[in-house]
Amino acid sequence: MRIEVLFPEYCSLFGDLFNVKYLQACLPGAERVDVSLREEPELSGGGLVYMGPMSERTQEKVIKKLMPYKKRIGELIDSGTAFLLTGNALEVLGSHIIREDGSRLEGLGLLPVYAKQDIMHRHNSVFLGEWNGAEVTGFKSQFTMAWPTEGAKGLFTVKKGVGLNKKCPYEGLRVNNLFATYLQGPVLPLNPCFARGLLEAMGAHGAELAFGGAAQEAYKARVADFYSKVR
Amino acid sequence: MKRTPYFYLVLFISKLVRFLLLKLGRNATNFPGELAIWLCRSFIGRMPKPEKVVCITGTNGKTTVANLVEDVLERTGADFYCNRNGSNVYSGVASLLISNSDWRGRPTKKLAVFELDERSSNLILPYMRPDIMLCTNIFRDSYKRNAHPEFILDFLNKYIPDGVPMVLNADDMMCSELKPGNPRAYFSIARQPGDGEGSRNIVQDVPACPRCGGELKWDFRRYHHIGRAACKDCGFSSPKAGYTAVGLTETDMEVDIGGESFRFPLANSAYINVYNSLAAVALLCELGLEPGKIAGALGSVGISATRYMEEEVNGRKAILHLAKGQNPVACSRAFQNIRDYPGKKAVILFLDDFFDAQHTVENVSWLYDADFEFLADGSVVQLIAAGARHWDVYLRLLLAGVPAERIDHMPGTGGAAEVLRPGEPDSVFILYDVYTIRLAEDTQRLVVERLKKEAAKNAD
Numbered sequence: 283m284r285i286e287v288l289f290p291e292y293c294s295l296f297g298d299l300f301n302v303k304y305l306q307a308c309l310p311g312a313e314r315v316d317v318s319l320r321e322e323p324e325l326s327g328g329g330l331v332y333m334g335p336m337s338e339r340t341q342e343k344v345i346k347k348l349m350p351y352k353k354r355i356g357e358l359i360d361s362g363t364a365f366l367l368t369g370n371a372l373e374v375l376g377s378h379i380i381r382e383d384g385s386r387l388e389g390l391g392l393l394p395v396y397a398k399q400d401i402m403h404r405h406n407s408v409f410l411g412e413w414n415g416a417e418v419t420g421f422k423s424q425f426t427m428a429w430p431t432e433g434a435k436g437l438f439t440v441k442k443g444v445g446l447n448k449k450c451p452y453e454g455l456r457v458n459n460l461f462a463t464y465l466q467g468p469v470l471p472l473n474p475c476f477a478r479g480l481l482e483a484m485g486a487h488g489a490e491l492a493f494g495g496a497a498q499e500a501y502k503a504r505v506a507d508f509y510s511k512v513r
Numbered sequence: 514m515k516r517t518p519y520f521y522l523v524l525f526i527s528k529l530v531r532f533l534l535l536k537l538g539r540n541a542t543n544f545p546g547e548l549a550i551w552l553c554r555s556f557i558g559r560m561p562k563p564e565k566v567v568c569i570t571g572t573n574g575k576t577t578v579a580n581l582v583e584d585v586l587e588r589t590g591a592d593f594y595c596n597r598n599g600s601n602v603y604s605g606v607a608s609l610l611i612s613n614s615d616w617r618g619r620p621t622k623k624l625a626v627f628e629l630d631e632r633s634s635n636l637i638l639p640y641m642r643p644d645i646m647l648c649t650n651i652f653r654d655s656y657k658r659n660a661h662p663e664f665i666l667d668f669l670n671k672y673i674p675d676g677v678p679m680v681l682n683a684d685d686m687m688c689s690e691l692k693p694g695n696p697r698a699y700f701s702i703a704r705q706p707g708d709g710e711g712s713r714n715i716v717q718d719v720p721a722c723p724r725c726g727g728e729l730k731w732d733f734r735r736y737h738h739i740g741r742a743a744c745k746d747c748g749f750s751s752p753k754a755g756y757t758a759v760g761l762t763e764t765d766m767e768v769d770i771g772g773e774s775f776r777f778p779l780a781n782s783a784y785i786n787v788y789n790s791l792a793a794v795a796l797l798c799e800l801g802l803e804p805g806k807i808a809g810a811l812g813s814v815g816i817s818a819t820r821y822m823e824e825e826v827n828g829r830k831a832i833l834h835l836a837k838g839q840n841p842v843a844c845s846r847a848f849q850n851i852r853d854y855p856g857k858k859a860v861i862l863f864l865d866d867f868f869d870a871q872h873t874v875e876n877v878s879w880l881y882d883a884d885f886e887f888l889a890d891g892s893v894v895q896l897i898a899a900g901a902r903h904w905d906v907y908l909r910l911l912l913a914g915v916p917a918e919r920i921d922h923m924p925g926t927g928g929a930a931e932v933l934r935p936g937e938p939d940s941v942f943i944l945y946d947v948y949t950i951r952l953a954e955d956t957q958r959l960v961v962e963r964l965k966k967e968a969a970k971n972a973d
Contacts, residue, residue: 291720295653295661297841297881299715300912307912319721320728337663343726401664406657408874421876423656466656467878471908493911500904507874507901 283312283486284329289319289336289344296423298334298368300468305330307492308481319347325354327363330484335369335466338399338425344374345389352390359392364483365460368469370424372455372462373397377431393455393462394434395446397426409465410508411438411453416475419504420465428464430455437463442512459483474498514558514640516618523553524560524618527611542599546607550636557603558640560610563594563620566641567800570629570669571649571688572659573843574789575601578649579628581793581814586626588810589802593624601628603636631665632658634672646673647680647796649788651687652737652842653718656876662687662718680796682788683754684739686719686729700795701741701754702787705761708733708740716841716882724749735784736849737842756795761787768794768804775804778812781821783853785846824961827968830940831960833953838866838946841882847944848887856939857894861929861956865900867948877905885913894937898922899929926952930959935967 287302306312317323319340325331336344348355355375359365373379376395379387382402389396405427409420418438427447430436436445436452445453446464454463461480463469470477474497481489491497527549534541549556569579583595594613599605606627613621629637631651648669653662666687673679673692682688683699710731719738722729727746734740743750759774760767763782768775768791777794779787790811797807820835836847844864851858869875888896888910896919898906903922910920921932933941941960945953 291717296656297715297878300881303912319726337661339663404657404660406876408876419874421878423660423876425660467876468881471881471912472877472905493908496904496908496911500908503902503904504874504877511873 283309283484284315284326285312286315286317286324286326286329286331288317288323288331288333289340289347290316290334292319292340293334293336293344293371295335295337296369296466297468298466301334301366301368301470302332304468304471304477304492305481305484308477308489309486319343323348323351325351325358327358327361328485330364330366330480331358332366333368333371333374335371338401341370341374341379342387345387348374348390352392355390356392359457359460362459364480364485365462366480367460367462369464369466370397370426372464373426373428375462376428379426393457393460394431395428395455396431397428399426401425405444407444408508408512409438409443409453410441410505410512411443412441413438413476414479417441417505418465418473418476419501419508420463420469420472421467422464423466424464437461442508471497472501472504474501514555516559520553520556520559521617523549523556524611524614525616526552528616531608531611540598541612542596542608543604544608545611546609547604549607549611550604555640557607557610557637559618560607560614561618561620562610562641563613563625564623565625565644567624567626567796568629568638568643568646569626569649569796570631570634570646571682572631572652572654572662572665573840573846574649574785574792575628577786577789577820578647578792578796579626581790581811582796583626584814585793585797585802585807585810586624588813589806591624592622593626594622595626596628601630602633606633606637606641631669634669638672638674642674643677645678645680645796645799647792648682648688648691649792650682650685650739651691651718653716653882654842655839656879657839666691678799680792680799682739682792683752684735684741684788686723686738686742686751689752690723698756698795698799699752699754700756700758700788700791701751702735702758702761702784702791704733704741708735710734714845714884716845722747722749736846739784756791756798758787758791766790770798770804773804775808777804777808780815783846783850822957824957826961826964829938829964829968831957831964832940832942833950833957834942834944835947836862836864836944838864839876839879841879841884844944845884845887848884851893851942852887852890854940854942857892857937858940858942859895859897859933859938860888860893860942860944861897861899861933861960862906863900863926863929863943863945863949863952863956864898864906865902865946865949867946870901875902877902880905880909885909885915889914894919895934896920897929897932899926900924926956930956930963933960933963935963
């Protein structure tokens with residue numbers, strides 16, 4: 283099992299690399315391939331391709347780097363390779379980003395979504411959503427809001443908190459085995475049910491969750507806290 | 514800026530409110546300024562300023578550095594005022610200007626030292642031009658407030674006025690790049706035994722050359738991105754410092770200042786505190802104080818007891834150590850200090866954000882940027898995680914490689930000292946956030962009692 287991590291030196295602003303470390307703990311035999319922004323991505327298919335959140339300047343560099351691979355990434359998505367995108371990594375594969383000055387940064391155009399920056403008004407919120415009948419908790423801290431376009435399919439249904447934008451009933455996007463969410467940080471260790479689903483999508487059927495008991499208890503405590511403290 | 518009759522009315526109201534608050538026994542370090550700015554947005558700009566304004570900012574260490582600078586100024590007889598007991602955001606600065614002025618707003622002292630929250634610089638610096646400004650370092654901090662370091666760097670570059678002399682950390686390639694056109698002095702700690710090229714930390718906020726994005730060749734990387742490096746592509750490198758700590762002992766540092774060597778006492782020899790002392794020395798020298806006088810004054814200065822305090826009990830120690838919540842780098846420094854501290858250690862972790870724990874679900878992502886891996890060291894014999902997010906801390910510790918049998922965890926903070934196994938550690942560290950100092954002090958008292966009982970039991 284191969285886990286390709288795109289640009290980890292830049293794309294891990296909020297503890298996000300623990301998504302990969304957690305998968306490695308669940309899959310001790312997995313091979314992790316870190317691709318630096320100075321290198322070329324492998325995109326060999328199978329396993330998982332992971333990319334985490336990045337600064338706004340890095341976003342431009344990453345889009346430039348991945349643009350020549352747009353067709354290949356599209357093929358991988360279509361053929362069912364698992365992708366996990368957290369934070370604003372989603373925007374890289376979206377259609378475009380509208381900067382604060384109104385200018386437009388073209389994305390790869392592989393996801394039916396666009397985003398709009400508002401740098402002086404950072405959005406912070408906690409999130410509780412539903413995925414495959416289970417609850418997902420998470421945290422959002424971002425300079426953008428996103429608007430899905432035709433054909434978009436949400437990842438999590440919003441129960442408490444904010445979706446892709448303040449009026450959107452869902453958070454993140456799902457295309458085949460591509461999971462893209464604005465939730466930041468260690469989404470997988472914080473959500474055992476979602477981690478299980480991703481492992482299945484990667485083809486790691488029946489894989490045991492690392493520290494599954496502790497992860498489940500932490501998750502349960504967090505969900506209970508959401509219900510008691512978050513309106 | 515022009516002082517209108519309305520400004521004088523706002524000043525009068527603010528002073529009156531301050532007077533009333535003081536009569537009511539309140540400290541009035543924030544509200545009068547908040548009120549003044551609410552009534553007159555450009556209030557700070559309109560207030561007359563002292564002849565010399567010193568500003569100290571940066572992600573970590575700014576409070577300690579400001580306190581050191583103020584202590585030295587006090588001991589060398591300088592007449593100044595500062596926001597040591599107040600807030601470091603715009604309302605605190607405004608309150609300080611109000612409290613240190615006459616009824617017409619004229620400052621009562623010629624020198625002011627302001628610790629500034631970097632995120633408030635947009636509300637302060639356009640209205641108050643510093644005569645000199647120090648930046649301790651730039652790291653990722655609270656995700657909610659500070660987003661990411663590039664955002665903070667851009668923010669400071671935008672709001673620090675052109676031409677203001679800067680005192681900067683030469684061992685931080687991001688900090689040293691601040692306001693490139695401004696005059697500057699740098700401080701640095703020369704390579705020390707144990708400094709290596711590798712990275713031992715999760716957070717690396719300078720992953721490549723800040724100018725061209727090229728690969729960096731590190732001479733040494735002390736922690737996170739603190740170290741000295743050069744770009745393989747464009748040749749950009751860490752700047753040469755005018756204030757370089759060349760030799761360190763447990764109690765002092767030898768600093769090369771323009772080719773001359775001076776010794777300065779250290780209250781604590783952990784690198785973060787050496788950087789803090791060195792930053793204070795560099796700033797004070799740039800202000801014109803003689804190194805010998807600074808050294809003399811520093812001899813009687815310690816670290817604030819609200820940040821670090823040791824209490825000895827029959828040869829063992831109960832240690833309060835600040836570990837700012839939501840700040841992964843500050844916590845990582847604390848964890849490494851604990852690992853490097855001699856003997857066996859137990860650690861009580863109060864890491865919850867005090868306000869979030871009461872009202873919402875704390876964003877725990879930062880736990881995964883903090884180097885809990887230092888606490889997996891065999892010398893850390895017991896870890897006690899207490900608070901609302903204790904299960905999350907427990908999971909993070911397990912993922913860091915800490916054996917489950919070394920960890921206790923519980924929702925209530927009151928029971929933390931009770932589960933301590935006092936027979937095992939030589940030292941007990943209590944890590945706490947800025948807002949939980951009272952809880953930490955209470956726990957320290959309980960820990961001291963348990964260590965005393967243990968000592969008495971052993972004596973029997």
